[in-house]
Amino acid sequence: MKKVAISIGDLNGVGVEIALLAHDKIKRFCEPLYVIDGKLLFQASKMLGLDIPKDFKTCKVSKNFKIKPGKVSKKSGLYSFKSFKKAIDLAKKDKVDAIVTLPINKEAWNKAGIRYKGHTEVLSDLFKKEAIMMIGCKKLFSLLYTQHIPLKDVSKTVKTKKLYNFFIDIDNSLKTKKIAVLGLNPHAGDGGVIGDEEKKIKKAIKKANKTLKKELFYGPLVPDTAFSPKNIKNLRYLVAIYHDQGLIPVKTLYFKESINVSLNLPIVRTSVDHGTAFDIAYKGKKPSLKSYINAVKEAVKLS
Amino acid sequence: MKKVAISIGDLNGVGVEIALLAHDKIKRFCEPLYVIDGKLLFQASKMLGLDIPKDFKTCKVSKNFKIKPGKVSKKSGLYSFKSFKKAIDLAKKDKVDAIVTLPINKEAWNKAGIRYKGHTEVLSDLFKKEAIMMIGCKKLFSLLYTQHIPLKDVSKTVKTKKLYNFFIDIDNSLKTKKIAVLGLNPHAGDGGVIGDEEKKIKKAIKKANKTLKKELFYGPLVPDTAFSPKNIKNLRYLVAIYHDQGLIPVKTLYFKESINVSLNLPIVRTSVDHGTAFDIAYKGKKPSLKSYINAVKEAVKLS
Numbered sequence: 001m002k003k004v005a006i007s008i009g010d011l012n013g014v015g016v017e018i019a020l021l022a023h024d025k026i027k028r029f030c031e032p033l034y035v036i037d038g039k040l041l042f043q044a045s046k047m048l049g050l051d052i053p054k055d056f057k058t059c060k061v062s063k064n065f066k067i068k069p070g071k072v073s074k075k076s077g078l079y080s081f082k083s084f085k086k087a088i089d090l091a092k093k094d095k096v097d098a099i100v101t102l103p104i105n106k107e108a109w110n111k112a113g114i115r116y117k118g119h120t121e122v123l124s125d126l127f128k129k130e131a132i133m134m135i136g137c138k139k140l141f142s143l144l145y146t147q148h149i150p151l152k153d154v155s156k157t158v159k160t161k162k163l164y165n166f167f168i169d170i171d172n173s174l175k176t177k178k179i180a181v182l183g184l185n186p187h188a189g190d191g192g193v194i195g196d197e198e199k200k201i202k203k204a205i206k207k208a209n210k211t212l213k214k215e216l217f218y219g220p221l222v223p224d225t226a227f228s229p230k231n232i233k234n235l236r237y238l239v240a241i242y243h244d245q246g247l248i249p250v251k252t253l254y255f256k257e258s259i260n261v262s263l264n265l266p267i268v269r270t271s272v273d274h275g276t277a278f279d280i281a282y283k284g285k286k287p288s289l290k291s292y293i294n295a296v297k298e299a300v301k302l303s
Numbered sequence: 304m305k306k307v308a309i310s311i312g313d314l315n316g317v318g319v320e321i322a323l324l325a326h327d328k329i330k331r332f333c334e335p336l337y338v339i340d341g342k343l344l345f346q347a348s349k350m351l352g353l354d355i356p357k358d359f360k361t362c363k364v365s366k367n368f369k370i371k372p373g374k375v376s377k378k379s380g381l382y383s384f385k386s387f388k389k390a391i392d393l394a395k396k397d398k399v400d401a402i403v404t405l406p407i408n409k410e411a412w413n414k415a416g417i418r419y420k421g422h423t424e425v426l427s428d429l430f431k432k433e434a435i436m437m438i439g440c441k442k443l444f445s446l447l448y449t450q451h452i453p454l455k456d457v458s459k460t461v462k463t464k465k466l467y468n469f470f471i472d473i474d475n476s477l478k479t480k481k482i483a484v485l486g487l488n489p490h491a492g493d494g495g496v497i498g499d500e501e502k503k504i505k506k507a508i509k510k511a512n513k514t515l516k517k518e519l520f521y522g523p524l525v526p527d528t529a530f531s532p533k534n535i536k537n538l539r540y541l542v543a544i545y546h547d548q549g550l551i552p553v554k555t556l557y558f559k560e561s562i563n564v565s566l567n568l569p570i571v572r573t574s575v576d577h578g579t580a581f582d583i584a585y586k587g588k589k590p591s592l593k594s595y596i597n598a599v600k601e602a603v604k605l606s
Contacts, residue, residue, distance in 0.1 A: 117496075150498030151488050151545075152458035185454050186546035193420075195453030224550035228558040242454075243489035247527035248551045255531040 001031045002097040002300045007087040008036040009102030010080045011067050013276025014287040016044045019102065022289045023053050026296045033057050033096060035083040039064045047282055061086050069282035077108025084119060088126065091267040098268035098299035102292070103276045117148060119271060123262055132169060132264040135250055135273055137257040137294055140232065142246030143170060143179070143239045154242040158184060158197040163204035164211075166239075171212055173263040174237070180226065181205055181219035181239040182246075188222045201241070227253070256288050259295040261302070268303040270295040304334045305400040305603045310390040311339040312405030313383045315374050316579025317590040319347045322405065325592045326356050329599045336360050336399060338386040342367045350585055364389050372585035380411025387422060391429065394570040401571035401602035405595070406579045420451060422574060426565050435472060435567040438553055438576055440560040440597055443535065445549030446473060446482070446542045457545040461487060461500040466507035467514075469542075474515055476566040477540065483529065484508055484522035484542040485549075491525045504544070530556070559591050562598040564605070571606040573598040 004026075009015030019034060026032055034041070038058050044067055045052045062082045065075040087099040101119050109116065116122045124131045133144045145166055146157050170179065182188075185195035192199070201220045209215050217239070225231060226238075227249040240246025250258055258273040272291040280287060307329075312318030322337060329335055337344070341361050347370055348355045365385045368378040390402040404422050412419065419425045427434045436447045448469055449460050473482065485491075488498035495502070504523045512518050520542070528534060529541075530552040543549025553561055561576040575594040583590060 148489050148493070148497050150458075150492075150500075152455070152498065152500075155453075155455035186451050189453075190451070194451050195455065197453075197455075223547045224554050225558075227551060227555040230558075232555070244526045245547060245551070248530060248548070249555050251527050252530040252535075252552050252555050255528075255533075 001029070002303050003033060003095070004030045004296060004299050005033045005035055005087040005090045005096040005099045007084040007099060007101045008034060008080065009083070010076050010105040010108055010276045011036075011040060011044060012069055012071050012073060012076045012108075012281060013103060013105060013278055014281045015102030015276065016041070017048050017050070017281070018272070018287055018289055018292045020045065020048065020050045020052070020056075021286070022292055023056055025289070025293055027055065030296060030300050032296070033059060033090070035059055035061055035087045035090070037061050037064065040067070040079075043067055049284070059086070070278040072105055072107045072111065072278075074108065074111040077105060077110075077112035077114065080104040081109060081112065081114050084122065088123070088267065091269075097303040098270070100292075100295050100299050101269065101271040103272060103274060105276045105278070119269070120147070120262055123265055123269060127265050129264060129266075131262040132166070132173070134174075134261040134263055135247060135258060137254045137259065138236075139254060139257075140235060140250055141237050141261075142250050143237065143263075144243060144246050145239055145241050147243060151242065155184065155197060158200055158241065160200045160204045160207070163201060164207050167204060167208035167217055168211065169264045170239070171208075171216060176237050177216070179217050179237040179239060180221055180235055181217055182223045182226060182241055183220035184241045186224070188220045256290045257294055259291055259298055261298060268299055270299040270302070304332075305606050306336060306398070307333045307599060307602050308336045308338055308390040308393045308399040308402045310387040310402060310404045311337060311383065312386070313379050313408040313411055313579045314339075314343060314347060314370050315372055315376060315379045315411075315584060316406060316408060316581055317584045318405030318579065319344070320351050320353070320584070321575070321590055321592055321595050323348065323351065323353045323355070323359075324589070325595055326359055328592070328596055330358065333599060333603050335599070336362060336393070338362055338364055338390045338393070340364050340367065343370070343382075346370055352587070362389070373581040375408055375410045375414065375581075377411065377414040380408060380413070380415035380417065383407040384412060384415065384417050387425065391426070391570065394572075400606035401573070403595075403598050403602050404572065404574040406575060406577060408579045408581070422572070423450070423565055426568055426572060430568050432568055434565040435469070435476070437477075437564040437566055438550060438561060440557045440562065441539075442557060442560075443538055443553055444540050444564075445553050446540065446566075447546060447549050448542055448544045450546060454545065458487065458498075458500060461503055461544060463503045463507045463510070466504060467510050470507060470511035470520055471514065472567045473542070474511075474519060479540050480519070482520050482540040482542060483524055483538055484520055485526045485529060485544055486523035487544045489527070491523050559593045560597055562594055562601055564601060571602055573602040573605070
C-alpha cells in the first residue's frame with residue numbers, strides 16, 4: 001500500500017476536520033501519515049468533538065499553539081507552512097510515495113512572513129522547476145499554461161518554443177492518449193481575424209507531436225464550444241492557455257469533486273481544490289470530503 | 304398577439320427546416336411572418352419532405368435560386384442577407400414587433416461580397432448604435448462588454464467611463480433587479496496582486512448604481528468560482544468583460560437552450576445561438592428546436 005503524507009493545512013480552518021472524518025475511507029487505499037503533532041491533533045479533536053482513530057499516524061512538526069477557529073493567525077500560518085515543508089521532506093527522502101496538501105491561508109502565510117503565494121510556488125522554488133498546475137477531476141482535468149498572471153499579460157507568453165516545452169513536460173508526467181489544447185481568442189481566432197496566437201499554438205502542437213512520435217496533442221479548439229455536452233464527451237485532459245479558461249468549466253461542472261495536482265516535479269503532490277473555509281470551521285457543519293478523497297486517490301494513482 | 308418577422312438564414316443550412324418544424328409551437332404565442340419567398344419555401348419543403356402549414360405566412364424577398372444542402376454559396380449567402388435586411392425593415396416600419404434571425408453563414412456572406420461579420424454588426428451599423436450582445440437562456444444570460452476582439456486587446460478597453468456607459472445602456476434595455484459583473488483577472492485580481500482592472504470595474508459599478516439610484520450592478524466577482532453550483536443559484540444576468548468568460552459557462556451549462564439577444568437598439572432582435580449546421584441540413588436528422596423556440600419567446604417578451 002502506498003504511503004501518503006498529509007500536510008494538515010491551516011489548523012484554524014476545515015483541514016483537520018476533513019482529515020479526521022475521511023480517515024476510515026482513505027485508509028482503504030493508502031497508508032496515510034498526518035503531518036501534525038499529537039498535541040495539536042488532540043486539541044483539535046476535542047474542539048471538534050471527534051474521536052482520534054487509533055491508527056491515525058502523526059509525526060513531529062513544531063511546537064504547540066492555541067487553535068482559533070476561523071481566525072487568520074501568524075502561528076497557524078507558520079505551522080501550516082512547516083507541516084507542508086515536512087511533508088515535502090518526507091517525500092524527498094522517500095519515506096512516503098506522495099503528498100496531499102490540505103488548504104492553507106495565504107493571508108496567514110503573509111502574517112507569518114512567508115512570501116509564497118501558495119503551495120505550488122513553494123514547490124517550484126524548492127525543486128527549481130516550474131510546477132504544472134492541473135485542476136479538475138477524472139472527468140475533466142485542465143492543465144494551466146499560465147497561472148496567476150494578469151489577463152493582459154497572457155498573450156505575450158504564447159510562444160511556440162515555450163508552449164512546446166510545456167507540452168513535452170506534460171508528456172513526461174502524465175500518461176494519457178489525447179490532450180486537447182484550447183485557442184486563446186474568441187472562436188480560436190476565426191482563421192486569424194480575431195487574433196493570431198492560434199498559429200503559434202498550432203505550430204507547437206505539431207512540433208511536440210513530432211518529437212513525441214504520437215498524436216498526443218490536438219487543437220487549438222474554439223474555447224466557448226469545447227465544453228458543450230456534445231464536445232465535452234471527448235475531453236478528458238485539456239491545456240488551457242490562461243487560468244479562467246481552464247477553471248471556469250471545471251468549477252462550473254465539477255466544483256465539489258475537483259482537486260489540484262502539481263505535475264512536472266520529482267515528487268507527487270495533489271491537493272484539495274478549496275480553501276480553509278474559515279466560515280464553517282469547527283462549527284459541526286461537516287465539510288465536503290469529496291475533493292480530499294479524490295486528491296488522495298489521484299496521489300496514489302500518480303505515485 | 305405580437306407579430307414576429309423570422310429571417311430565414313442560409314437556405315443551404317438547417318434554418319428553414321427548424322422554421323417549418325417549429326411553426327405549430329410558436330404560432331401559439333405569436334404571429335410569425337417568415338421572410339422567405341413562396342417559391343423558395345416550396346423548393347425547400349419538397350427537399351425536406353415536409354408539408355407547408357396553411358397558415359405559414361411568407362413575404363417577397365428576392366429572386367429564386369437552387370438550394371444546395373450544406374454548401375457555402377454566394378446566392379444563398381446573398382439571399383440570407385436580403386431576408387435579414389427585409390426583416391429589419393419590417394420592424395423599422397412597425398409592421399412587426401420584433402425579429403428573430405435564423406443562422407447565416409459568414410463565409411457565404413463573404414462570397415456574396417457582404418463585409419459584415421454577422422447579424423449584430425449589421426444592426427450596429429444600420430442603427431449607428433453599438434448593439435449589446437446578450438447570450439444565454441432564462442437561467443443565465445451573459446452580457447458581453449467586449450465581443451469579437453483579440454484577447455490581448457481586452458484589458459485596454461476596461462475603462463471606467465466606457466464601462467459606466469455600458470451599464471447605463473443595459474439598464475435602458477433590460478428590466479431586472481440584479482446584474483453581476485465579473486472581474487477580468489484570475490481571482491478578480493486578488494486585491495490588486497494579479498492585475499488591477501478590477502478597480503475600474505468597481506468604480507464604474509458604483510457610479511452607475513448612483514446614477515440609476517438603485518443597487519442594480521454588483522461585483523466584480525471572481526470569474527472561476529462565480530458559476531459553482533452554490534454561486535450560480537444567485538446569478539441570472541451577468542456582465543462578462545470578454546467573450547469566452549461569458550460564453551464558456553453559458554455553453555457548458557445551457558448549450559441547446561441558449562439564444563442570442565441584441566440589446567440597446569430601437570428594434571427587438573433575438574436569434575438562435577447555433578450555426579447553419581451544414582453537416583445535418585436536409586438529411587432528416589431533426590435539428591433541435593429549443594434555441595429557436597426560446598428565441599421567439601424572448602422576442603415576444605422583450606417587445
